[in-house]
Structures are given as structure tokens and as C-alpha cells.
Amino acid sequence: MTADHNGTKVTHRRYIPYSHAHYGGNLVDGAYGLGMFGDVATELCILTDGDEGLFASYADVQFLAPVRAGDVVEATAVVVRTGRRSRTVEFTLTVVCRADPERGDSAAQVLAEPIVATTATGTVVVP
Template sequence: MEVKLRVRMSNHDAHYGGNLVDGARILGLFGDAATELLIRHDGDEGLFRAYEKVDFLAPVYAGDFLEVETKIIKEGSTSRKMEFFCYKVIEAKPDIAPSACDVLKEKVLTTYAIGTCIVPKELQR
């Protein structure tokens, strides 16, 4: 089972100079994807416990469109281990015009992570 989200980063999401979006925003999107995946898989949001790995691989800027994917890679009786990917699929081009963008021919992996969520006691096997 897999969940995909697509979202555009806004000026509100930018945290650093040059309209750079901070990594915490991407982790928030991973949390949203995990929530949907757990609802679809277990019928409950569960509780995010920990990331065991997070790699920030390419910058994200206000105006970029992102695609977040997550899937369960290990299912235990009390937890779900998930793999997360964040890809840039459209890139803002503010140097050309404030609203200019390029649709990327190949999506760019910006962030990769592995994390674990806990299943509520009522649903544990």
C-alpha cells in the first residue's frame, strides 16, 4: 500500500533567505502522508514514534511543487516502519518572472526518510 500527496510550497513555507523552505516543512508532509497511510491500512491515525534516517538531498523553494510518497516496508504487531520520498516535480523560476515555473522532465529527490509509527493498543495484534 502506498500514499501520494502533491503540494505547492508557498511564500509562507519559506523560512530562510532566497525563499528556501526548511526541512521541518518536508517532515510535516511526511507526517501527513503517514497519517493517511495508517488510516487506510489500520483504520486509525496511529502515532509517529521516530525517524531512524532523514536525508535532505536537494533544496526546496517557495513556488516548487512537491510529490510525497510513503509506503509500509515492515509491519509488526505494534508498529509500522515506513519509507518516505519527497520529489520536486515543478520548479519555481522567480528569476524569469514571479509566477514562472518549469515542469521537470525527471522528478528530483529532495528528501528521503525511514520512520516508525505505533499502532494504538486497541488495534495491536
């Protein structure tokens, strides 16, 4: 019988360096967040199943707000369905801090209201 891992959650927080800016306005490409989703999915599989697992697919990805160099983001993964070998996972990428160049070159602020930048649903498979 498979253990029920529903509700198990992993969060990673990361500063996005300016070297990752890909577009005008210091925008970072959407693949950056998807890479973070892969990282939290890996830790989630290790936590729940003792194996890194494999990312099988995304069912839905929504890019809701821009992510910029100088942001601090949180990527969160939550198991919402536990199958025999698969896990359905909901992902959220949230901007929690943002550079504030109007105040100075190195100024930044913690956002009073974090910005949900990307959401996704994916499937991981474990042996």
C-alpha cells in the first residue's frame, strides 16, 4: 500500500542575480521558475519516497507576473494527489523581495504583499 503524502510541502527561497536577466527591464525568463520547480520537486520526492524521482509532465503553467533580476523568490511544491508511483504536485513561484532602484543602486524591499508570479501543476514519478 502506498503512503498518502498529500499536503507534504517543500519551499526554496532564492535571490535572482542580475546575470540572469534575459530581457529588457531586467526581466528573467519563465524557465528560471520552472527550474526552481524542478528543484523543489526533487526535494519533495526525496522527502516522501527516499528517491529523487523523475519529472514526468506539466498539466498547466501560468505566468502571472514578471520576475526580475534582484528579486527574492520562493518556489513551493505541495503534493495534492498520491498515486502508486506518481505524485501530482501544485507549484507556486512567489516574489517576496524586489529591488528598488528608485532609492539607490543596491536598494531593495520586502514586499508587504508577495506577488504570485507563476503557478503550475505537474506530475512526478518515483520508483
